[in-house]
Amino acid sequence: GAVVSQHPSWVICKSGTSVKIECRSLDFQATTMFWYRQFPKQSLMLMATSNEGSKATYEQGVEKDKFLINHASLTLSTLTVTSAHPEDSSFYICSASPEAKNIQYFGAGTRLSVL
Amino acid sequence: KQEVTQIPAALSVPEGENLVLNCSFTDSAIYNLQWFRQDPGKGLTSLLLIQSSQREQTSGRLNASLDKSSGRSTLYIAASQPGDSATYLCAVSGNQFYFGTGTSLTVIP
Numbered sequence: 001g002a003v004v005s006q007h008p009s010w011v012i013c014k015s016g017t018s019v020k021i022e023c024r025s026l027d028f029q030a031t032t033m034f035w036y037r038q039f040p041k042q043s044l045m046l047m048a049t050s051n052e053g054s055k056a057t058y059e060q061g062v063e064k065d066k067f068l069i070n071h072a073s074l075t076l077s078t079l080t081v082t083s084a085h086p087e088d089s090s091f092y093i094c095s096a097s098p099e100a101k102n103i104q105y106f107g108a109g110t111r112l113s114v115l
Numbered sequence: 116k117q118e119v120t121q122i123p124a125a126l127s128v129p130e131g132e133n134l135v136l137n138c139s140f141t142d143s144a145i146y147n148l149q150w151f152r153q154d155p156g157k158g159l160t161s162l163l164l165i166q167s168s169q170r171e172q173t174s175g176r177l178n179a180s181l182d183k184s185s186g187r188s189t190l191y192i193a194a195s196q197p198g199d200s201a202t203y204l205c206a207v208s209g210n211q212f213y214f215g216t217g218t219s220l221t222v223i224p
Contacts (some may be wrong), residue, residue: 006158034212043204043214044159093158095212102146102208108158 002028004096006107013084014115021079021110023094030096033077034104035069038091050077084114117142119207121215128195129223136190136218138205143183146208150179150190153202153217162203163190195222 003026013019023033032051036044048064050056050071058064066088068080077096081088091111095104118141128134138148147166151159163172163179165188171180178191188205200222205215 043216046211049211091156103149103164104208104212106151106159106161111156 002096002098002105004030004094004105004107006094006110008110009108010111010113012113012115015085016083019081019084019112021081021092021094021112023077023079023096023107025075025096025105028096028098028105029074030077031074031099032097033071034095034097035067035077035079036093036095038093038109044093047079081112084112086114088112089114117145117207117209117213119205119213119215121203121205121218123218124216125219125221127221127223130195130197132195132222133191133193134195134220136192136203136205136220138188138190138215140186140188140207140213142209143186144209145183148179148181148188148205148207150177150188151204151206153204155202159204192220195220197222197224 005024007022035047037047038044046059047062048056048058048069050069052071052074056069071077093109094107097104120139122137149164150162153159165172165181176193181188202217202219204217207213
């Protein structure tokens with residue numbers, strides 16, 4: 001089956017630093033990738049949708065200058081949390097969708113803790 | 116905007132019991148519906164995918180049904196085991212992916 005790798009699985013950083021999270025589709029080309037955020041005991045909230053080679057589309061209320069998304073190839077998208085603060089601590093999950101298929105394959109998630 | 120609701124929010128059952136988790140959605144114009152399992156602090160594991168033209172899907176002790184016209188799906192778990200304890204999420208695919216609020220299941224040995 002389709003595999004999506006997300007790295008790192010857990011990161012701790014100091015307030016004010018930037019953190020990059022990678023999302024890779026290992027055995028298929030992902031024309032679209034999605035980034036979600038999940039708060040404790042809550043469901044997933046879509047942050048942004050990225051298409052290869054174009055700018056990401058951010059959901060309302062998500063700061064695009066804080067959460068930088070790059071989808072440079074058909075197998076890789078990155079989310080950079082810039083100038084992280086404790087309130088950015090959360091579980092971030094990516095997913096990838098093959099072309100012309102309304103199916104998303106999910107990564108294992110990244111737990112970000114900002115001290 | 117699509118809204119996905121899951122009832123109950125939490126469920127606790129003794130081992131061996133059969134159980135049903137419910138998912139409802141407000142817009143029937145969907146491509147498919149997926150059920151996921153999420154263990155604490157972990158990512159999502161896809162359990163079953165039902166295309167909009169299908170009525171149900173089965174995998175082992177799991178059976179998921181879809182009634183698109185009424186905006187409902189159920190996940191049936193037979194002979195529950197302690198290892199089934201997790202949060203179960205349903206998600207519908209339309210213009211984008213919409214997740215339900217989740218059901219936290221505890222199976223008591």
